[in-house]
Amino acid sequence: MDAISRATGRRTLLKSAAVLGGALATGALAPLGRALAGAPAILKPLPPAWFVDYGTNAEMRWDSVDPRDYLTSPARLFVRDHTSTPTIDASTYALRVYGDGLRRPRTADGALTLSLRDLRRLPRTTLVATHECTGNGRSLFGTQQGIPAAGTQWTLGAVGTVAWEGVRLRDVLRAVGLDPAAVSVQATGLDPHYVSGGVDHGPVRRPFPIAKALDDALLAWGMNGEPLLPDHGYPLRLVLPGWVGIGSIKWLGSLEVSTTELTSPWNTTWYRIGDEPLSVNPVRSAWELPWNAQLPRDRRIALTGRSWSGAAPVRTVEVSADGGSTWQRARTRRTWQRGWTPWSWTWDRPVAGEHVLMARATDAAGRTQPLTTPFNPNGYFFDAVVRHPVTVA
Known part of the structure; x- marks a missing residue:
């Protein structure tokens, strides 16, 4: 990414923070909401x-990611x-x-209410964790494996690593009394309520085990x-670090704590494979390149990417420039316990023409990406x- 693009990114972030900070200081978010009536579903700028x-x-474009920025x-x-x-x-x-x-x-009618001040x-704690949509990579079922799947056709950009600040849920539950x-x-x-096929499914909600609540779950502001x-x-x-993105409910309105297993359409109908509701995210890898990238022919080409896992830190990354016939170890950078692992690899003496780059990661739990x-x-x-x-040209 060039210096102009990096500066633009910083200006956009500072502008967004300034607007939001002013709203916080003046309590003006309700008027802001009225001003945005009829606005697009997503409020922040989405430059192509x-x-x-x-x-x-x-979806985040991987070719827009600056390899120098971890978060x-x-x-x-x-x-x-x-x-x-x-x-x-x-x-x-x-x-x-x-x-x-x-x-x-x-x-529910007699719920305890906690303000942000409470x-x-x-x-307080800060937790660096990779956050990912459950359907990340969905389009590749069709484009790579020949069987399209329904839903938003993400490539691999429904992911990011963030330093979340807030309070651990276990501290909240202990203060309330569990x-x-x-x-x-x-x-x-x-x-707003999710309506599909004429059925009102209510607000987005999903249960998770008390063990996760008492482990690393965070209420983030x-x-x-x-x-x-x-x-x-x-x-x-x-x-919910390491877990499917749907579990990390946004605009959190309530928490129901139960002595029996709770359910919702988001774990009984959707976000499950077969009989199993989805929880821990798998291992994935992405090149920081556009699809069908045109690479200038040189004696050595420096390439970068990132790998991540919901279960454990990534330990090794291997790359291939010949469609998987041979593999080489990539050089990995320092990573946070729940964050992704940046890596780099130098392609020596690439031949002009079309190539297929591949990257596979193995995490500390022993999980390796399949073919x-x-x-x-x-x-x-x-x-x-x-x-x-x-393509190298």
Whole structure:
């Protein structure tokens, strides 16, 4: 990326932060929401050099990523909305907590309410984690394996690594009071109801085990040292590190804590393969190149990319420039425990013509990317080694 593009990215991020910071200071987010009535589903700018715009969703372009930047700026992070981005007044916002899994059970009507000020009184933490849509790579079921899957045709750009700031959910639950018999937590968002096929499925919501809640789940109000942008869950969102993106509910409105397993359409109908609701993300790798990149012929070509896993840090990355006939180790950079691993590789004496670049990663849990991914109709968890076409000329 050239210096102009980097400067533009910084200006966009600073402008977004300034607008949001002013709204926070004046309590003006409600008027802002009215001013945006009839606006696109996604509120932040989506310059074509940075994003592929799908309407309610927007995919990061890998060829726009600066190899020097480890974190993904909020201005450049992908967006996955089921409906549209709401604007919420932080000054009147409250998180509702209820259920029979609390030490003192509460009904939904009698929920305990916690303001942002209440939450900020608890110990704060910053957690660097890769955030990813469950359907990332979906288009490759069709283009690479010959069987198209339904849904947004993401390539590999529905992912990013962010420094989330907030409070650990376990600290919130301990402060509220947790019943030892609790087994499940359901997070519900404040976005508009999702309607499909004439059926109103209600707001986006999904349960997760109490073990995850007490492990590394985070209630986040910040990204990379700035307040959340509206498209990314302002004023508060759930973050489940390493898990499917749908579980990290944006615009968090309530948490139900239960002594029985909770369900929603987002784990019984969608975001599952067969009988199993999806949880931990697979291993994936991406080149920081455009598709069908034109590479100038040289004695040596320096290339970069990133690999990530929901289960454990990436330990090794191998690359191939001959469609998988031979493999070489890439040089990996320092990584955060739950973040992605940047890598680089120098292509020596490439021959002019068309080539297929491939990258496969292995994580510390022993999981390695396969050459093919078993098909599922919704196109989830495409983790196969991607065949990335380039031309050397």
